[in-house]
Amino acid sequence: MTAPARILVAEDEADVGKLLHDILTGAGYEVELVPNGDQLVRRAQAQPPDLIIADLLMPLIDGLEAIRQLRNDTRTAHLPMLILTAIGDSSRIVEGFENGADDYITKPYNRDELLARVRSHLRRAAQLPQRNPLTGLPGNVVIQAEINRQLAQQATFALLYIDLDNFKAFNDVYGFARGDRAIHLLADILRDQIKPGDFLGHIGGDDFVVLHFGPDVESLCQQIIRVFDEQIRSLYDEADLQRGYLLATDRYGVQRQFGIISLSIAVVTTYHRTFTDVDEMSRVAAELKKAAKQIAGSSYKIDRRSDGRCDDGMAPVPTERRTGRSPDALIICQDAVARAAIVATLNVRGYCLFIADNEIAAQGLLANEPQPELVVAELFDLKTLTLWRQINHDTPLIALARNEQEVIDARAAGATTVIWLNNNPLDLSDQLQTALDTLSL
Structure with missing residues (x-):
């Protein structure tokens, strides 16, 4: 038997909150009611629900700020979020969409419309492959949607495209189980090293994405590399560590010596350039990742061009x-x-x-x-x-x-x-x- 969908509702007016609670539980949903935006953020982060409904005007943190924070959190960024607003308050509705809301419900509530909107968003969320099955991180669909959302809002951020080097040789020698441990290790390191409010996603295989909203992207890359290079050695047999390499066959059938797994990080930012969509940003990231992979050992490449031009204003040679x-x-x-x-x-x-x-x-x-x-x-x-x-x-x-x-x-x-x-x-x-x-x- 399928468990009922969990809905987290934030409403500071007790009678309005009780009405919402009764309508939703009467339709078979599991409902948790909180009185303000601060508790909404805390409860959603502690135990992500299937859907969020938030009133716009609440004490401590209003609904707009709560949704903005949850959209910037890897644990909750993929969740469908609906805002509650008064009839005719179109400017607040627009502001809600800009902060990451998926839909809105007007007061006073029409029961059938409310339930129809909830069912629609839950159905859509269930049909999308939201999370990577290996790491539990947001998957490719959520990653693309989040990047497009940030670009639409003209946010200033850095996209880190992170990939493992020499991973195939590691997998061939030690097997898929230990290969999965290497991917889990990288995921855990990224969770620990990114800043509060950053977004972390797992594209698939050994490819990860971080959206970083601070100015210190270079120091973040250096810290990720330092910690990874230290910890990845724990997954190797001691004899291979002493030798410094694994013997494996490359894709051309040539037996080679492969060094310790390392990281290639491509960094594309909106600091000095604008991008129209995720595809354009991804193309630049792919070029930079290729360049990073041409340097042995862990390395990162940052796109420092300004709308297609180099730092000195001259066109690239x-x-x-x-x-x-x-x-x-x-x-x-x-x-x-x-x-x-x-x-x-x-x-x-x-x-x-x-x-x-x-x-x-x-x-x-x-x-x-x-x-x-x-x-x-x-x-x-x-x-x-x-x-x-x-x-x-x-x-x-x-x-x-x-x-x-x-x-x-x-x-x-x-x-x-x-x-x-x-x-x-x-x-x-x-x-x-x-x-x-x-x-x-």
């Missing part, structure tokens, strides 16, 4: 060249100063960059893009050159060497050319430019 697509370049370099110089130089030359700080991290990147058209690699050991041979014998390798022995080793292993790795970014950039010109790249 096109990166297409040759056949109309950007050639891929793999960078394997642990030295942060040198890596920044290499990235800057290759960006100017129009390359699509895949960036790793060691050979294991590079393996994970190659699982998605196995045939780069250029490799620039620091020589940690001969494993790096072995990795290069697995890519393509014809792929140019520009080796980074610190001493004469590394130069000899690189040339013996077949490096196309060698440049000196030093602490002078300008000199390193000049050497790389010369090497690229010599190779006609």
Whole structure:
């Protein structure tokens, strides 16, 4: 037998509240009555009902503010919410819709109309897949509706699109049960780290969305990454942690070494740009997520453009060249100063960059893009050159060497050319430019 739908009613006038209670319970619903907006918010958060009815004018917190708070709470954002208002108060009705109300009921109540509206919203809510079955978080339909609602209200917010890296290899080695634990771990971390009033949703698989309404989105990304990188290690066997990787087969059938699961976070904001709908915002997020996934380890990318323009007001520099697509370049370099110089130089030359700080991290990147058209690699050991041979014998390798022995080793292993790795970014950039010109790249 199906349990009756639970309806939470907020009404400060006792006789009006009793009338509502009697009508709804008489129709078979379970009803809880509270006298103000503050208790409405507290009760809805503690035990989310199936539907909310709120009077507009109440003490402590009015109905509009209560609905606004509940719409911004992941636990209650998906619930159908109806407002109670006097006949002819059209401006308050409009304000109610702008704050997240789904419908309105006018006083005095028409019993049949009241019950028809309640049934309609409960039926519609029951037909939609509101929550992800694995995490219990709002699912894709609710996420899209919430983003469109915030855009319609011209709210200032940041959308964080969060995805796991190396998750398939983890699932293949440890099985789906432990894979589900990794997804639950990420969901719990996101719940703990987001701010009050932020929205959290689970698109599906290992993809999550956060709507953040504060100005500190960069520090939020950094905190999420820090906590996740610490806690995800608890799901690995000790032997794999000591080794630093899992052995698994990529989608091309190549066995590779996959590092510890990491996060890629794409951040799109309405701080300096406007978006017409969720589809437009999602396209930008997908582009940024792809860019974040080209950097090994946990990373985030923030769209800092202002309505399609860069921070300095100039249009973005096109990166297409040759056949109309950007050639891929793999960078394997642990030295942060040198890596920044290499990235800057290759960006100017129009390359699509895949960036790793060691050979294991590079393996994970190659699982998605196995045939780069250029490799620039620091020589940690001969494993790096072995990795290069697995890519393509014809792929140019520009080796980074610190001493004469590394130069000899690189040339013996077949490096196309060698440049000196030093602490002078300008000199390193000049050497790389010369090497690229010599190779006609």
